[in-house]
Amino acid sequence: MTVGMTHSGKSTFARRLEEKVADTVVVDQDDQAAFLNTHYSRLVPEDGPNTIKHRMTKIIVNYAVEETERNLVICNSNRNPKARKAILDDFKRKGFSTILVNFDVPFSLLEKRVTERKRDSTVLRTAASFDEVLQRQREELLHIKAPTAEEADHFFTIEKEEEVKRVIEKVAHLLLS
Incomplete structure (x- = not known):
């Protein structure tokens, strides 16, 4: 599971x-959001929880767990401690080993990336x-608990771009052993 702004x-x-790692599948909620906003925009709620996106993600995850032998990377912000715990606990109950990768990069770098990169806002x-998302998330930092090593079987923090390759190597080693 990845966690970060x-x-x-x-x-x-x-x-x-x-x-x-060949037997790995990324489940990224941005992919589900883009699909829904492109093909089923009338079903996407304007306010409140995006229930359809969450259900779609759950279907994909459940299929991967029940029908494949693949490693899963749950890739979205996962910043809500209660929701994160529920997901990780569910995987542990199902016999999975859990790995949490926390992205704690400087806010100045995030601002630079948001300005320079033109990600699809759909x-x-x-x-x-x-x-706007980044500013909201910055304000939330005062109210949410940062991820800790106790949440998962294996825990990594990335604070600098130079650490990404090393952490990928370590996680790949865990997945392949």
Whole structure:
């Protein structure tokens, strides 16, 4: 599971890990959001929880767990401690080993990435831009608990871009052993 603010590198990390370890599948809610907003925009709620996106993600995860032998990378912000715990606990109950990768990169880098990268904003529902998402997430930092090593069987923190390759190597080693 990846945890971090927008533009922190979660999806890039997940895709690189997926390339390195053949039996790995990335489940990224941005993919489900883009699909729904493109093909079923009238079903996407304007306010409140995006229930259809969450159910779609759950269906994909359940299929992967029940019908395949693949490693899963749950790749979205996962910043809500209660929701994160529920997901990790469910995987532990099902016999999975859990790995949590926390992206704790400097806010100045996130601002730079949001400004320089022109990500498709069709995945957004309650914000007009990724800058707005980032500002909201920054405000939330005062109220949410940061991930800890006790939450998963294996825990890594990435604070600098230079650490990504090393953490991918370590996670790949865990997945392949």
